[in-house]
Amino acid sequence: MSDWDKLSKVGNNAPLKEEKIKVSTAKPKLLNAMPTAYFEAHKQLKKEGGTSLDFSQYIYEATREKLERDGKLK
Numbered sequence: 001m002s003d004w005d006k007l008s009k010v011g012n013n014a015p016l017k018e019e020k021i022k023v024s025t026a027k028p029k030l031l032n033a034m035p036t037a038y039f040e041a042h043k044q045l046k047k048e049g050g051t052s053l054d055f056s057q058y059i060y061e062a063t064r065e066k067l068e069r070d071g072k073l074k
Contacts, residue, residue: 031059 042055051058067073 039055042051042058045051046053053061064073
């Protein structure tokens with residue numbers, strides 16, 4: 001038996017093995033009713049060049065910033 005064949009079996013019975021865990025990156029439910037004024041304000045901001053983000057990305061970024069300020073994300 002070659003050394004490569006011997007090495008291919010090393011660790012097969014090891015108690016610790018890495019398992020792939022599926023992690024969801026999105027919540028399946030939609031946000032509750034968003035005021036239409038928010039959509040309009042974002043549309044105007046984007047038109048004026050204040051952001052290049054679409055509305056969903058803008059919400060994610062604002063949420064991330066707020067959570068960082070509140071000390072829940074680093």
